[in-house]
């Protein structure tokens with residue numbers, strides 16, 4: 214099943230700014246990282262998917278619906294966490310989330326119950342009767358997440374949910390998002406300008422740059438075939454590098470990084486170390502982070 218698809222999606226602001234520029238992408242359900250530098254077009258894409266902004270040309274579908282013609286139906290099935298601070302400071306969190314649940318069409322009692330539930334899920338149950346103005350940035354982000362969840366959506370669109378948080382707060386928010394994905398069985402799009410940050414909780418990445426698609430794929434597919442074998446010997450590293458020259462090893466500090474091209478790579482390395490009678494210190498397999506690959510891909514695309 215397709216969760217989201219776009220076809221040559223373009224959004225222009227005036228003559229000069231193309232926030233989205235012919236974006237064609239198809240995404241399956243799961244946790245999806247939508248990554249790109251500031252200004253890449255992430256928020257614009259989210260607003261189009263919600264039916265809050267109209268494309269200049271091209272089309273999009275969300276959960277099989279057309280956001281231009283069926284915006285209300287899309288918004289009934291999708292939860293949205295906006296990027297910027299937009300919460301009224303003098304309102305009690307439980308009241309705000311209940312109010313937004315009512316606006317999503319839930320009856321009064323259900324709205325109140327669902328609001329308490331949602332606030333409990335984001336870790337604000339004890340604090341739910343306090344005014345939002347007295348909350349920390351992390352708590353405000355959690356209120357935004359709770360209101361996105363309150364009507365039990367099929368899909369959550371989270372625009373920079375770690376914005377303004379310190380490293381520990383970012384980590385806690387990402388862990389919470391991953392947990393919500395599993396517990397609610399809901400698909401989640403997490404927007405971020407920090408690929409290294411979101412890749413650990415996502416199973417799919419969509420990378421955009423200046424409104425264009427850089428790459429969209431499952432993380433497992435992106436990292437497949439990128440493994441290296443890190444081998445360290447107490448002495449004789451140069452001798453080993455020469456003996457393994459056919460495998461194109463690379464030096465990294467005291468280690469040699471040998472690209473894993475098949476099962477025989479491991480055997481060749483071990484046999485060579487034994488043949489040269491070198492004291493083996495460490496032999497470990499590593500996979501690249503997508504963020505490393507992405508940095509290379511960005512350079513290639515821009516070159």
Ligand SMILES: Nc1ncnc2c1ncn2[C@@H]1O[C@H](COP(=O)(O)OP(=O)(O)OP(=O)(O)O)[C@@H](O)[C@H]1O
Nearest residue numbers: 226230231232249250251252253254255256257258
């Ligand atoms: N309402 C608007 N009017 C004019 N230009 C806009 C408007 N909204 C966005 N833009 C421009 O469109 C481009 C994409 O913006 P967008 O907010 O979608 O990017 P983003 O990837 O979400 O970045 P950020 O994380 O900084 O919000 C930027 O150049 C931005 O300045």
